[in-house]
Amino acid sequence: MKQRIVSAVLGLFVLGFVLFFYETVVFNLAVTLLIVLAIYELFKAAKLTQYKELFALCLAFSILMPFMQMKHLSNQLALICGTYAFLMFLVLLRYHSTLHVEQIGLAFFFALMIPFSFSTLLFIHNRYEMSVSILYLLITLGGAWLTDTGAYFVGCKFGKHKLAPNISPKKTIEGAIGGIICNIVCYFVLAILYTSVAKSMFGTVIQINYIALGCLAPLASLAGILGDLSASVIKRQCGIKDFGSIMPGHGGVMDRFDSVLFVAPTVFMYIQYVELFKIVR
Structure with missing residues (x-):
């Protein structure tokens, strides 16, 4: 319990720091960091980090997603998502003997769910x-x-x-x-x-x-x-x-x-x- 309380206090301190710089890029960076760490933890749990190309691809897409609302990126949404899906299948072809299509689907789900959910914090921040x-x-x-x-x-x-x-x-x-x-x-x-x-x-x-x-x-x-x-x-x-x-x-x-x-x-x-x-x- 003591350890949980100490961690909670430190967490609140970090939250206070982020709120202090709420109107700066610090908030965006904090959300992006949460996305990166969450993706890594999920991929590690599912034993998908061993496929480095898959992990790098999903991580890049996840980092990019919070910025999709920017005009020059939102206009290219179809191209970005299409390219991402195409590259996922290339990874499947490369590791077809050990990487199953179910794992590709799981990786795709993680890389979509995590950044979308956290990005709603940015949507609220901007609107x-x-x-x-x-x-x-x-x-x-x-x-x-x-x-x-x-x-x-x-x-x-x-x-x-x-x-x-x-x-x-x-x-x-x-x-x-x-x-x-x-x-x-x-x-x-x-x-x-x-x-x-x-x-x-x-x-x-x-x-x-x-x-x-x-x-x-x-x-x-x-x-x-x-x-x-x-x-x-x-x-x-x-x-x-x-x-x-x-x-x-x-x-x-x-x-x-x-x-x-x-x-x-x-x-x-x-x-x-x-x-x-x-x-x-």
Whole structure:
């Protein structure tokens, strides 16, 4: 537990550093670094790093994807994706005796899912004013980590009924419910506190849509739980306990951000149709 707390504090320090340089290239680099580390951990777990050309190709495509929204790249989207698919088949032909088409499909999936999910953080960053986009970022990360924290403590205290015993034996239904309730409460507290800080720091008055926020909270929690269970399935099938050891007590980037990978797209799609926060001019 002590190791987990120390790692969590260091993680929050890094997050604070990134937020301090939120309007600079530092944020873009931080997201790109997460993509690179997550891709490496998944490829290593699936024993695909031994195919160097495949790994390099998927890594290059993954790094490029967050920048696809740039005009000169978005106009070449079909060409880039077509070339990527063509080169994947060339790799399959080169290693046809040891590399199976299922592994190519898995590599393609990893290289598509990871950068797309993390890139939604950049989409939010670019589409909204800084004061609101930071709040959306905190809501996104909170949806994953607050749910996980609430589920952990409630599950340890009251957990009796297993949620998915064959996938993650320690997770309970009581813990999941506790995590959802924790996230709902923390969403409101976070939004209220942040709007007060934003008014004093940025001179920005942010209006909260409490009903929309209350509806998003359980959706984000469920997405986070689904992401956590999905990562557990991958680890179980790959025969590993953790994806990495970059964060002592937490594991690797995928161990800490598996929930975020599902919550980020959920929040992004939700706010395309529902306005959670409005700047009052």
